[in-house]
Amino acid sequence: MSASAETSVASRWDIVTVAMMTGILAGMQIGKVAPALPILRADLGLDLVTGGWVASLFTLAGAAVGALIGASADRIGPRRAARFSLLMLGIGSLWGGFSDGLTEIMLSRSVESLGFIGTAVSCPRLIVGAVAPKDRNLALGIWGTFVPAGMTIAMLMAPVAMPAIGWRGIWILNGCLALAMIAVLAWKTRNASWTPPDAAAAPMSPLQGLRLCLGRGGPWLLALTFFAYSMQYLSVTAWMPSFLMEARGLEYEIANYMAAAVVAANMIGNVLAGIMLGRGMTRQTVLLFAFAGMALCAAATYGPWFDTAPRIVAAILFSAIGGLIPGALMAATPVHAPATTLVGVVNGLMMQGSNIGALTGPPLIGAIVTFVGGWHGATWHALIFCLVGSVGAVLLGWRERKLDRA
Template sequence: MNSDPSAQTGVAWPVVALIIGAGVISACQLGKAPLALKVVQEELQLGLGTASWLISAFAVIGAVAGAPLGLAVDRIGPRRMAVLSLLMMGAGSALGAFSNDAKILLATRVLEGLGFLGLIVAAPTLIAAVASDRIRDRAMALWAIFMPTGLMLVLLAAPLMQTITWRGFWLLNAAILITYAALLGWAVPLARRASQRHSSIHRDIKQALAAPGPWVLGGVFALFSIIFFAVFGFLPSLLTDRLGVSDEAASMLSAMAVAASGVGNIVCAQLLARGAQSIRLLYVSFGTMMVCSIGVFSAPLAGSAIYALCLVFTFASGFVPVVIFKNAPLYAPHNALVGATLGFAMQGNNIGLLIGPAVAGGVAAAYGWSAVSLLIVACFPVVALLLVAFQKLSVQKERSALFS
């Protein structure tokens, strides 16, 4: 008999907050590279192309390994994977602090990237497994705040990095990650075992590939990322060009836009908790993003109006990740494949992260900023098809739950 009551009744908010905190710390590892890019580039004498891979490494790993890592989470358990992932990021950050060669530093970023991907798949899977029934849906929705919160924290830590150097900042992050891994392993109970945990890996892969849910969530996340990063990836440059502000002011305005995305996460979580339908929130989010992107790139507006549209765009964008994370357990083929479903979603997210800035940058360079809005509008027929599929699956799941 299991004597651990948390395994029977589920954990409460403090443990969920601890798991979300692991995501926040992990997001800091994503954000620290752009923050230190110029200093690292000068110190190691890196070309811009080589230096950019210090940022892109996370996206490449996510685009390739999202679904496989999701299956790994389901096999070894989300708590073990979360702890292992934090340790991997800690090791990568510590080794990176002593790197004097571009190839070694890039290798440490690959190690960090694997840990980052493992954590952001394992943590929501862990929340779904250990949170009490009373708070599970809201906890899954609130998980989405990890990214904007972490990026905001690392931006606020910029003066600290200037004081202790980028190497000291890497070592500080390593210490935090390793300490947090120990705390997470001690405070969070083992997830309840699914009956299929030891089923054939080939059967798991076949079920994950055959089920429509993971593909729909991955597709929605991919299109969202293409649209979001087509705008946000060039936001500082766009603000400099269209508003005529300095680089420092553009960075500060971009940070405020990140905060708006976090506010959108929280508002969406509250709306879902009060009974709002996921599909309606997706329609509102994508529709608002499209209208705002047209205004940002094409409309002859004053600088203040353009920036206001940027804030509305990022606020509305905060709805999509919340809806995806909240619905992942529902759209999984079964309870033992929640990790694989989240892995599909994160793989789609990272594919979009790779495609969006690259295509938008090429279009802007060839035809100007106004052409980027046409690119975004061209995405929306595909978005509409995916949302119809999302709605159809939602209806099917509701009917299955009603008659089960």
């Protein structure tokens, strides 16, 4: 039975599930760093800025060539692209677990970054091809939870696993899980097809598809808006355990459980975005509400006004409200793709913007906190990029209204 979104009688939620499992594994490779960061910094004598680079280097490949990887994934097909991505995640994580120093950890994280961006661009293509059009917003909204879901699992595991197997054992375990997932993905999608209705057109090379997408305004606006979101969200979550331990005096285990709650809250917004869009709310409205909420909650988290408990509540709300943004943006990739065969290219360009923000955000926060001498400096970081994201949301809304009139 074809899983094409345009021709399938019913949505293949089993394929959506296995794509989600793949994405969650990729998200775990982000989440495993935050609990280990205080230990890594202590073991290797890293300052805040260098520690931020360890956290963010995972996004290097996506920041550098995300759109081209998306075009290549469209060319070879989502099944093969997803399997190759899992292979890169597995190799990178195992290499990091057996590494001898900071340089090897950095290099291994770069390999993992190839796997992450490959997963991020191929799995949505699996999902778009596996669900009926009426279920697309919901399915892609659910897909938007893959990063916070994976991060939450990794952060909840850390207080138990870290004393037992150390950070190296966590890296090795994650590598083995990624390699095992290759077989699960291959088996579950063995009889499915992702040939879209416009596939009869002359095939395009990755560079041709990339040029076509770069000539449209929508993909650029998706990338800009996701950049503004990731600049804040992954910066806050990567540093949350350190912030709670260093600035608020929490113990390691409590700090990581609270940080995991912050990350997990993001999934609420991811799913809610799909529901809101499905009920007729415009993408611009969802995005503007989310950026305004993130700005207020970031000020409450890092400003000088509250004790620890209200700050944690504000951080949880920051994450939950912010979750509306990836849910809304990921549901927009089919809207702004010039053809169904180019969904991966648009998604790759959007993820490139996201990964640039994730790559530069954590070290930038570390530099700001170091420069001003306190975590209150992170408030200005959030406010600036909420403003940038709001501009992107307004322009994206204008673009979609223009498409509706065409």
